[in-house]
Amino acid sequence: MSNTSINNTAATTGMLKDDALKGKTIIVTGGGTGLGKAMGTYFLKLGANLVITSRKLDVLEKTAGEMEAETGGKVLAIACDVRNYDDVQQMLQQSVKVFGRVDALLNNAAGNFISPTERLSANAFSAVIDIVLKGSANCSLALGKYWIAEKIPGSILNIITTYAFTGSAYVVPSACAKGGVLAMTRSLAVEWGRHGIRTNAIAPGPFPTKGAWERLLPGDMAQKFDFKNRVPLKRVGEHQELANLAAFLVSDFSGYINGEVITIDGGEWLQGAGQFNAFEMIPGEMWDSIEQATRKA
Numbered sequence: 001m002s003n004t005s006i007n008n009t010a011a012t013t014g015m016l017k018d019d020a021l022k023g024k025t026i027i028v029t030g031g032g033t034g035l036g037k038a039m040g041t042y043f044l045k046l047g048a049n050l051v052i053t054s055r056k057l058d059v060l061e062k063t064a065g066e067m068e069a070e071t072g073g074k075v076l077a078i079a080c081d082v083r084n085y086d087d088v089q090q091m092l093q094q095s096v097k098v099f100g101r102v103d104a105l106l107n108n109a110a111g112n113f114i115s116p117t118e119r120l121s122a123n124a125f126s127a128v129i130d131i132v133l134k135g136s137a138n139c140s141l142a143l144g145k146y147w148i149a150e151k152i153p154g155s156i157l158n159i160i161t162t163y164a165f166t167g168s169a170y171v172v173p174s175a176c177a178k179g180g181v182l183a184m185t186r187s188l189a190v191e192w193g194r195h196g197i198r199t200n201a202i203a204p205g206p207f208p209t210k211g212a213w214e215r216l217l218p219g220d221m222a223q224k225f226d227f228k229n230r231v232p233l234k235r236v237g238e239h240q241e242l243a244n245l246a247a248f249l250v251s252d253f254s255g256y257i258n259g260e261v262i263t264i265d266g267g268e269w270l271q272g273a274g275q276f277n278a279f280e281m282i283p284g285e286m287w288d289s290i291e292q293a294t295r296k297a
């Protein structure tokens with residue numbers, strides 16, 4: 001999963017000032033693994049208190065230990081199934097009890113796997129929708145009620161995907177759910193803006209993680225369909241690049257950004273969209289004869 005083609009130290013370097021998130025408490029759902037772990041670790045480095053949640057407490061506790069050792073910050077690990085509103089409410093109450101208040105929510109938890117849609121059971125379709133859409137809605141609802149009641153200018157950051165707006169075959173439940181989260185992002189940005197609550201989203205392209213790659217590119221599919229070949233920059237994303245953007249969007253430095261979805265994919269989705277983009281396969285020397293032909297037309 002290493003990103004061999006990268007030659008840019010900025011991509012692996014923290015961007016914000018050391019104390020950019022000092023005093024803030026941030027909840028990261030799905031924070032025990034993958035991108036949630038990477039973003040949470042950077043929030044800690046910037047001075048935040050962190051709450052990480054998912055279904056597996058053993059995974060969370062191991063990650064919390066590693067994060068605290070690496071950053072010196074404080075991490076609360078709470079088992080919470082985002083599909084269950086009671087779980088979410090209890091997780092919020094516990095977070096407030098330990099840290100005094102909560103300032104930001106990163107809706108990062110997700111479920112996904114590739115499958116032709118006609119092979120899915122109704123339960124399989126719901127399994128993904130429930131984690132991604134219902135889970136993000138449950139957490140946003142609980143935090144929104146709390147922030148409005150307490151007059152806290154909170155911030156919600158939703159991790160979606162670029163196929164939330166393009167759609168994608170073979171991951172239809174995920175596309176439907178992420179599309180719903182995008183609609184929720186723009187809707188709440190307007191509705192809760194008057195309470196000082198900002199709602200934004202990030203649409204990442206490929207950022208290799210164990211959880212995603214095992215379910216989306218199992219076995220030799222990772223070589224056969226190497227995602228970096230789909231990206232104009234010819235590389236996948238570095239976790240720190242995503243963490244830099246996420247930290248900016250939950251920080252007060254992005255205080256006037258509300259209802260925005262920021263794509264971070266090296267140009268991947270646009271490459272798939274442009275009518276003539278596949279012409280990059282034409283060798284340079286062929287363009288002389290092509291030019292002659294088009295001039296004759």
Ligand code: HXC
Pocket residue numbers: 110111112113114115119120121122123124125127128161174205206207211212215216
């Ligand atoms: C077909 C499947 C299936 C598969 C499960 N099911 N896996 N059907 N193909 N590969 C079916 C089951 O048979 C069952 O239906 C239903 O789905 C629910 O399965 P469970 O295992 O009971 O569900 P659950 O324990 O809730 O697990 C949810 C999960 C699992 C989504 C299936 O993969 C999970 O826990 N994922 C969490 C982490 C994750 O997915 N990370 C990747 C995010 S990546 P029946 O009818 O038999 O009861 C991502 C990246 C996007 O989002 C963009 C990348 C570029």
Ligand code: NAP
Pocket residue numbers: 029030031032033034035036053054055056059080081082083107108109110111112131135159160161162203204205206207208209210211212
């Ligand atoms: P990951 O490591 O598998 O992360 C998913 C997390 O969600 C896990 O920690 C999982 O923990 C948690 N989760 C699943 N179901 C849950 C539930 N019901 N309640 C609470 N937590 C639950 O995969 P990732 O690649 O880091 O993905 C993180 C986010 O980035 C997702 O939103 C994904 O859609 C998005 N994304 C990833 C990529 C990419 O290239 N990796 C691209 C675009 C978008 P438990 O199993 O312990 O519950």
